Amino acid sequence: MFGDQIKKIRKSNKMSQVEFAEILNVSKQSVSNWENNNIEPSIEIVRTIAIKLNVSADFLLETDNRQYVYTGNLPIEFVTHLQQLACDFEKINHELEKYMNDQDSNM
Template sequence: METAEIIKEIRNKNQLSQGDFSEILCVTRQAVSRWETGKTTPNYETLKTISEKFNVTINTLLGSPKSLICQCCGMYLQSDDVVSKELDNHFNEDYCKWCYVDGEYQYKTLEEMLDFLVPLLVEERQQAPEVVRQQLESFLPTLKQWKNKEA
């Protein structure tokens, strides 16, 4: 979906007129109309405000141009409801809500992460634990949370 469609969908889902939506965002009704027709796109600050007020990630507002994965466990962040949030309620699009909670990382070491993930993925993939562990040991260190860190 395009940004124009997404903004209109958010507005309609919240049963807001363009005028009501514009008041919430402190912009003109004409600005909202231009966004919804695709003539313009909100600036970053406005996207941030929409994200905060309507509980949607900026990535979603932009039509999900990039595939997000948790930079701790590697899980795909396919919907906004699994994306973590900062203490101030802003989305943190780098992590899932299980790896990063209330501003804190839940897994302090790569070894802790491996100990948690291996049994889950063994069951899901129906593979031997050593195979799953080997795959994770080569993949996880490429993620932001574990880059240049010891297990």
């Protein structure tokens, strides 16, 4: 749900609800309500979250689960290296999850 995505983004940026609220110029209560799926933020707030925290609105709205890394004006060679690193980390994560699942099955 939308609130889960907001919470995930906030926590991945190591922010408290208060800090997150300050960035968006809203109250901590608003952030809490969003994260608990009590209310949804305005389109303008979704846009602001996307811009300020470098995520896509599609990711926030769960229409696309891909995550993006802002590369600014880096040369294409650097971007290519970053993409390869991301693929390598994804493979390592997959292998780690597989290993952990196998360990759980053996207990």
